[in-house]
Amino acid sequence: MTWTDAExxxxxxxxxxxxxxxxHKLEKEFNLGHFEQWSLNxxxxxxxxxxxxxxxxxxxxxxLGTYASGYWQWAWASASLNDSFASKSKIMQKLGTxxxxxxxxSAAFKADESMPWELAGMALKxxxxxxxxxxxxxxxxxxxIIESITSK
Numbered sequence: 001m002t003w004t005d006a007e008x009x010x011x012x013x014x015x016x017x018x019x020x021x022x023x024h025k026l027e028k029e030f031n032l033g034h035f036e037q038w039s040l041n042x043x044x045x046x047x048x049x050x051x052x053x054x055x056x057x058x059x060x061x062x063x064l065g066t067y068a069s070g071y072w073q074w075a076w077a078s079a080s081l082n083d084s085f086a087s088k089s090k091i092m093q094k095l096g097t098x099x100x101x102x103x104x105x106s107a108a109f110k111a112d113e114s115m116p117w118e119l120a121g122m123a124l125k126x127x128x129x130x131x132x133x134x135x136x137x138x139x140x141x142x143x144x145i146i147e148s149i150t151s152k
Contacts, residue, residue, distance in 0.1 A: 002100025015121030022131040030057050040135055042085040056152045061144040062088040064123050067116040068140035077107035091127050116143050
């Protein structure tokens with residue numbers, strides 16, 4: 001059974017609202033988005049935020065996918081990400097069966113700039129998590145799902 005256009009739109013809207021809600025909460029509670037630097041450790045599945053004048057914040061994370069040059073690639077399909085760091089993104093493939101949308105089963109596809117955030121919201125619903133972070137580099141953006149967070 002495939003979703004109707006109205007069901008797809010409703011799911012996308014509610015997913016994006018979930019991202020907005022979780023991001024606001026993380027910014028308020030942990031000041032995310034206001035640190036001078038971040039560092040990512042794939043082996044430990046950790047994202048650490050730091051600034052000289054703030055307490056360090058460490059997040060347990062998993063990779064959802066990357067966005068670059070108008071294309072989204074699922075983390076499970078990326079050769080540059082550790083399997084253990086990216087494996088949870090495979091859970092999103094089940095949405096391909098229930099929705100009838102092949103983008104959940106395709107390794108990569110054309111996407112606009114808002115789609116990674118919408119997909120991240122869907123991942124929060126389907127896999128779980130407390131927020132999303134976009135790790136930007138010069139060539140691409142890696143979207144990670146935050147599972148837990150601690151402040152030191």
